[in-house]
Amino acid sequence: MENHVSFPALASLAKTYPQAASSLFATYNDLLYAQRWEDLTVIDLPERKRGALRGCRPNSKDTLFVLPCSMSETVSTSWLSNALKALDEPGGIYLAISTEDSSIVYYRISRGFAKPPL
Amino acid sequence: MSRHGRKGGGAKKGGNRRNENNITYACPLPILLEPTGYKSTKALLGLFGYSSNRIVHPHVEGIFDHASHSVWVKKSDQAMLLWKRGFFGKGNLSRSEPSWLNRQIHQREMQRKGGMTAEEITAKRRELRNQFKLDRARAIAQAAEEAEAAFAERGIIVTETSVVIPSGATWKPSSTPKDRAVEESSEPSLNVTEPIEAEPEEEEEEIKDVEHLQLTLQEAFFLIWTMDCLTVLDSLTNEPLSLQQIWNQFQNSHLPATTFDRTLLQASIPNRFDNPFLINYYVYHHYRSLGWVVKGGIKFCVDYLLYKRGPVFQHAEFAIVVCPVYEDPKDRDSSPFALQNVDPFTWSWLSTINRVNTQVLKTLILCYVTIPALERVQMPSLESPSCLTYYQVRDVIVRRFIPARMRD
Numbered sequence A: 001m002e003n004h005v006s007f008p009a010l011a012s013l014a015k016t017y018p019q020a021a022s023s024l025f026a027t028y029n030d031l032l033y034a035q036r037w038e039d040l041t042v043i044d045l046p047e048r049k050r051g052a053l054r055g056c057r058p059n060s061k062d063t064l065f066v067l068p069c070s071m072s073e074t075v076s077t078s079w080l081s082n083a084l085k086a087l088d089e090p091g092g093i094y095l096a097i098s099t100e101d102s103s104i105v106y107y108r109i110s111r112g113f114a115k116p117p118l
Numbered sequence B: 001m002s003r004h005g006r007k008g009g010g011a012k013k014g015g016n017r018r019n020e021n022n023i024t025y026a027c028p029l030p031i032l033l034e035p036t037g038y039k040s041t042k043a044l045l046g047l048f049g050y051s052s053n054r055i056v057h058p059h060v061e062g063i064f065d066h067a068s069h070s071v072w073v074k075k076s077d078q079a080m081l082l083w084k085r086g087f088f089g090k091g092n093l094s095r096s097e098p099s100w101l102n103r104q105i106h107q108r109e110m111q112r113k114g115g116m117t118a119e120e121i122t123a124k125r126r127e128l129r130n131q132f133k134l135d136r137a138r139a140i141a142q143a144a145e146e147a148e149a150a151f152a153e154r155g156i157i158v159t160e161t162s163v164v165i166p167s168g169a170t171w172k173p174s175s176t177p178k179d180r181a182v183e184e185s186s187e188p189s190l191n192v193t194e195p196i197e198a199e200p201e202e203e204e205e206e207i208k209d210v211e212h213l214q215l216t217l218q219e220a221f222f223l224i225w226t227m228d229c230l231t232v233l234d235s236l237t238n239e240p241l242s243l244q245q246i247w248n249q250f251q252n253s254h255l256p257a258t259t260f261d262r263t264l265l266q267a268s269i270p271n272r273f274d275n276p277f278l279i280n281y282y283v284y285h286h287y288r289s290l291g292w293v294v295k296g297g298i299k300f301c302v303d304y305l306l307y308k309r310g311p312v313f314q315h316a317e318f319a320i321v322v323c324p325v326y327e328d329p330k331d332r333d334s335s336p337f338a339l340q341n342v343d344p345f346t347w348s349w350l351s352t353i354n355r356v357n358t359q360v361l362k363t364l365i366l367c368y369v370t371i372p373a374l375e376r377v378q379m380p381s382l383e384s385p386s387c388l389t390y391y392q393v394r395d396v397i398v399r400r401f402i403p404a405r406m407r408d
Helices: A007-016 A018-034 A077-087 B009-024 B039-047 B076-084 B100-113 B118-154 B177-190 B217-225 B243-252 B276-289 B329-333 B347-359 B379-383 B385-390
Strands: A038-045 A050-056 A063-070 A093-098 A104-109 B032-035 B053-056 B060-065 B070-073 B213-216 B230-234 B293-296 B304-307 B318-326 B363-371 B392-398
Touching (some): A007 A018, A007 A038, A018 A038, A018 A093, A018 A104, A063 A077, B060 B076, B060 B217, B070 B076, B076 B213, B213 B217, B243 B276, B243 B379, B276 B293, B276 B304, B276 B363, B276 B392, B318 B329
Parallel strands (some): A063 A093, B318 B363
Antiparallel strands (some): B060 B070, B070 B213
């Protein structure tokens, strides 16, 4: 991981939160290279002991927040509401769950009930 | 990419694709059998039940990344070999085999020629689907309004309305100016005979391939131990690891780490039977040795998916959830690992997983793995894969029973 071209942007957070390093790395690479997100930046989120990501989808101006986690972690509703409070994002965040085989699934998490748009 | 249910014009295309797949993915495992010797020797050996084939092991190199519990294969020809012969691994920027570089090159070419890339075609399809949903929502709202009005005026409940609610099969998109513009821009890609204008091409940077094939530790150990076709290098020194080192380090990578630098952790001796690597490897080896192709199942809320031949042939038939069972409850209290699914499922959770998989036509299997007690089995057995003989596995199929419908 250390020799990868995208590691320098994540090095300090990977060293501060070693347990969350692999999910941060996998999500960062997926958003940057595969999903082609723009203005991708890494944020320190000490409340959840990990780094989070902020960026825009291609051809869109809305800033979205992504919180990486891994399959082996247990995520409770209080865990999620702490994260929502810390990121202070009214529109909700995306939770990126990464696995050992490099699959990532994204879930949209909002505060309270959110009816689907259609 | 499934060709199920496509008849008529698609059938011929489906047949060609199937033949191509049968040729490309002909080898179910990385090793090849090469016939050697004369016909007479072969016949003689054959009488005694011996094969005169020589086993050819390909040599693939991977780098062990302890933080992500995986082995990375960076060379694309080796990555494709592992994928084509047994569907091992997954490209970390792709859905299946590493195709990120090809997609970038293709996207560049398409942009130059003005055609649509696969992602743009998908975007258009999603836009159409959104429009369908809007039309349908509007039609439903209109029908509800009519019914309300009829009830208010005449006091009767109307079940049939004059509004036609569109369904997926019958809906046709109304052509908007945007659609027409997109259709026009996609024409150049279809018209092959049109000469491409000679424009002065800008100096484009060569795209550096940042993708690798990611093997889980279970896949990697299977390839090393049973197939002998993978060499694992240490990520810092680039030196090949011995089998003993690999066995120890794969287990140690699951120990909770307080620092990013794991050199101290890597040196410790494994002493727990409930290491996630051991449990998952046991399950992986069990199903692989029965001939199934085992892949990750996160998209369906499960641990593993079993394919008969591979993802390119048919959808997975079975979805596996691994449920570890401790032989000795005391081992659970002293465990440094947070194993999942050790407690019995709640009914709601089991129903959820079962429903998700039933909707995608997969059968749910609960795979109970018994973890041997530390008291009963001696510690030195953990030094080698021989400790796997102490584990047991039981499969239980879960199917929802509907008495009214399942009379046959």
